Amino acid sequence: MKKALIYxxxxxxxxxxxxxxxxxxxxxxCNNKFNLKNYNSSNYQVCxxxxxxxxxxxxxxxxxFEIEYxxxxxxxxxxxxxxxxxxxxxxxxxxxxxxxxxILDLINFLITIK
Numbered sequence: 782m783k784k785a786l787i788y789x790x791x792x793x794x795x796x797x798x799x800x801x802x803x804x805x806x807x808x809x810x811c812n813n814k815f816n817l818k819n820y821n822s823s824n825y826q827v828c829x830x831x832x833x834x835x836x837x838x839x840x841x842x843x844x845x846f847e848i849e850y851x852x853x854x855x856x857x858x859x860x861x862x863x864x865x866x867x868x869x870x871x872x873x874x875x876x877x878x879x880x881x882x883x884i885l886d887l888i889n890f891l892i893t894i895k
Contacts, residue, residue: 782807783892785827786820794831794854794877801885807849814840822846831877832860835861836865847871850892854884 782833784807789795789882795810802808806827817840822828825848832855841853841864851869855861856877862891864874873891 783826784824785809785829786811786822786825787802787829787831787846788837789829789831789833790814790819791833797881797884798829816842822848826850828852829854830870831855832857832864835860838863842867845869845872851853852888 782805787795787796787798787808787810789810790812792812794881799808799810809820809825811820812819814836822844826849828846828848829852830841831844832841832853838860845851851872852875853864853869853872854877855864861874861876873887875887877884
């Protein structure tokens with residue numbers, strides 16, 4: 782079973798992931814910007830990182846780590862553009878404005894969940 786870290790300071794996206802993947806992945810959720818440093822990136826094969834505001838963007842730049850599956854999610858077009866400019870080659874950017882079905886289909890396509 783894959784182990785996933787979810788960072789989401791607003792708690793909405795983490796609830797969505799928890800509802801859909803809690804039986805398929807071991808999930809750890811960080812909802813507090815100050816506690817993110819307490820999670821060891823080498824423990825995870827998957828990361829869902831929700832960027833809600835500029836503070837989250839700077840946290841992403843500070844705590845980004847290369848793992849097998851790194852999903853960066855945001856609903857703000859300006860932040861998505863800034864993230865694209867970081868050119869993280871192994872990260873998948875997801876506009877959370879897409880339908881839930883589209884997001885789930887994308888995640889399922891990219892991750893083989895056993």
